[in-house]
Amino acid sequence: DSGVTQTPKHLITATGQRVTLRCSPRSGDLSVYWYQQSLDQGLQFLIQYYNGEERAKGNILERFSAQQFPDLHSELNLSSLELGDSALYFCASSVVGGSSETQYFGPGTRLLVL
Amino acid sequence: QQQVKQSPQSLIVQKGGISIINCAYENTAFDYFPWYQQFPGKGPALLIAIRPDVSEKKEGRFTISFNKSAKQFSLHIMDSQPGDSATYFCAARIGGLGKLIFGQGTELSVKP
Numbered sequence: 001d002s003g004v005t006q007t008p009k010h011l012i013t014a015t016g017q018r019v020t021l022r023c024s025p026r027s028g029d030l031s032v033y034w035y036q037q038s039l040d041q042g043l044q045f046l047i048q049y050y051n052g053e054e055r056a057k058g059n060i061l062e063r064f065s066a067q068q069f070p071d072l073h074s075e076l077n078l079s080s081l082e083l084g085d086s087a088l089y090f091c092a093s094s095v096v097g098g099s100s101e102t103q104y105f106g107p108g109t110r111l112l113v114l
Numbered sequence: 115q116q117q118v119k120q121s122p123q124s125l126i127v128q129k130g131g132i133s134i135i136n137c138a139y140e141n142t143a144f145d146y147f148p149w150y151q152q153f154p155g156k157g158p159a160l161l162i163a164i165r166p167d168v169s170e171k172k173e174g175r176f177t178i179s180f181n182k183s184a185k186q187f188s189l190h191i192m193d194s195q196p197g198d199s200a201t202y203f204c205a206a207r208i209g210g211l212g213k214l215i216f217g218q219g220t221e222l223s224v225k226p
Contacts (some may be wrong), residue, residue, distance in 0.1 A: 004157070035214075042203075042217070043219070048212050098212070100146050100163075100165070102148075104159075105159065107155075107157050
């Protein structure tokens, strides 16, 4: 158990809908990362937050957004969902987000868009 | 230039054998190279990591070999066990940034 929690574990929704994925980092970790894992694209970095502020952006679609709240939990919002958004979404956390820090991954949320 | 290329895509090894997974990169700004292990239904978990000023790092049965001039690094699993059957990802991180760039993954199956 990495100490990172993600809810829900599974999510089934329809095209055009909006969903929110939630992540609670390990106790004491200030930095949160979101990754998308799909069969064709592999594990792709989406976005990083540090202590409530966006720190880095990767291959995140404009339909997707994220935020980190004062209690350090983070939410990833996916809107206008398309079939191709079906994937595993992982949250990871680290202490401050430095380049040699271990990132601890949560168990993921499996999103299926029908 | 920010890619990490990983091979093979899948690997079958007999119990007790050596599993070798290779990765290559182009971007010389990468300065941290972790390997992650992922079991079905779980998130990736850090296995071992290396910085480019070190040519080899060993932790138990797991060894990373790093060739800075060739921009290649590899994971060796000695005395492979059925419990090692998982997907392995190499990754790289640019200095000063947090995001990880992952290889495509290698599905390892260790046969008893």
